[in-house]
Amino acid sequence: MKNPYFPHVAVIRDIRDEGPGLKSFDLAFRDESVWEEFQPKPGQFVELSVFGEGEAPxxxxxxxxxxxxxxLSIQQVGRLTKVLHSMSPGDEVGVRGPFGNGWPLETAKGRNLIIIGGGIGMPPVRSALVTAMAEKDQYESISLYYGARSPEHITYADEVERWIASGDANIHITVDVGDESWKGHVGVITTLLEDEKASPANAVTMTCGPPIMIHFVIPTLTKLGFTDDQIIVSLEARMKCGIGKCGRCNLGAEYICLDGPVFAYDHLQAMGIKL
Ligand SMILES: Cc1cc2nc3c(=O)[nH]c(=O)nc-3n(C[C@H](O)[C@H](O)[C@H](O)COP(=O)(O)OP(=O)(O)OC[C@H]3O[C@@H](n4cnc5c(N)ncnc54)[C@H](O)[C@@H]3O)c2cc1C
Incomplete structure (x- = not known):
């Protein structure tokens, strides 16, 4: 039996600055064959360890x-992420997973897929967006609504330019606070959804961002006519094991690590969970 606590060793191949305090790390398993069984689904997460320091999701x-x-795109917030941000290509880390359920992209096929992201919610948003764009003919349309704190906080900025140029998805971006170079939308993400008149017709929404963003996005979607079953959210919580053992991330009778992190809002409503 495989030990779920045993990390695979991965080598940092590339590190890129993505904005203030945020870096993307491209990792490859030291044993390349690990990928065959690893193959993460969009919306899943991993437990990343720095040997001798600890691990985090x-x-x-x-x-x-x-x-x-x-x-992985990692914001420096505390002890582990500080060590990660001081690492270099060639350094080794440990990876457990992939964990969680991931986005239900299959259910969005044939429909208008609306992906809503903000802040450090962008890694799972990117995984959903680029996966859908790679098979865009299977969707009625693909849209991204993305809110960043300022122009310099736009994650994957180079890619965003390419996504816009490709025409494969309708990319809508807003910043909370603009600068002299910013010609786009200014305001929080809910104003973008309203100004662009995001439509519930044959649509499914998938949202990932800070809890405060999700808290305000849901009533905005409801106001725009989306029903609870059209609203899917990815949630974060303090967690340790990633496999439903440590009991840190329970949500009612469920665990975010095991039953989530992606939840349908009508299911959360039925459980009496308020976001
Ligand atoms: C499913 C999941 C996916 C995540 N994906 C990402 C991601 O893609 N990129 C990313 O940068 N971060 C992500 N996080 C958050 C990340 O796990 C934490 O930032 C990380 O554990 C911080 O580790 P640290 O040792 O540097 O911070 P610590 O030293 O442990 O803490 C520093 C500060 O951050 C707070 N903190 C730590 N963990 C969390 C948490 N989970 N939620 C809220 N506050 C926390 C602490 O209270 C403290 O104030 C994710 C979390 C979960 C549960």
């Missing part, structure tokens, strides 16, 4: 078609 940014390389 991070959402997978990799698309389903982007094989062999695991991309």
């Amino acid at each position: 991070f959402g997978v940014a990799t698309g389903a078609h982007e094989t062999g390389q695991l991309r």
Whole structure:
């Protein structure tokens, strides 16, 4: 039996600055064959360890078609992430997973897929977006509504330019506070959804962002006519094991690590969970 606490060793291949305090890490397993069984689904997460320091959960940014390389985008907030941010290409880390259920992209096929992201919610958002864009003919349309604190906080900025240029998805971006170079939308993400008149017709929404963003996005979607079953959210919580053993991330009778992190809002409503 495989030991779920045993990490696979991965080598940091590349590190890129993505904005203030945020870096993307591209990892490859030292034993390349690990990828065959690893293959994360969009919306899943991993437990990343720095040997001798500890481990923490991070959402997978990799698309389903982007094989062999695991991309994580990590905000420096505390002890482990500070050590991670001081690491260099060639350094080794441990990876357990992938964990969680992931986005239900299959249910969005044939429909208008609306992906809503903000702040550090962007890694799972990227995984959903690039996966859907790679098979765009299977969706009625694909839209991204993305809110960043300022222009310099736009994660994956180079890719965002390419996504816009490709025309494969309708990309809508807003910043909370603009600067002299910013010609786009200014205001929190809920104003973007309202100004662009996001439509519930044959649509399914998938949202990932800070709890405060999710708290305000849901009533905005409801106001725009989306029903609870059209609202899917990815939630974060303090967690340790990632496999439903430590009991840190329970949500009612369920665990975010095991039953989530992706939940349908009508299911959360039925459980009496308020976001
Ligand atoms: C499913 C999941 C996916 C995640 N994906 C990402 C991701 O893609 N990128 C990313 O940068 N972060 C992500 N996080 C958050 C990440 O796990 C924490 O930032 C990390 O554990 C911090 O470790 P640290 O040792 O540096 O911070 P610590 O030293 O442990 O804490 C520093 C500060 O951050 C707070 N903190 C720590 N963990 C959390 C948490 N889970 N929620 C809220 N506050 C916390 C602490 O209270 C403290 O104030 C995710 C968390 C979960 C549960």
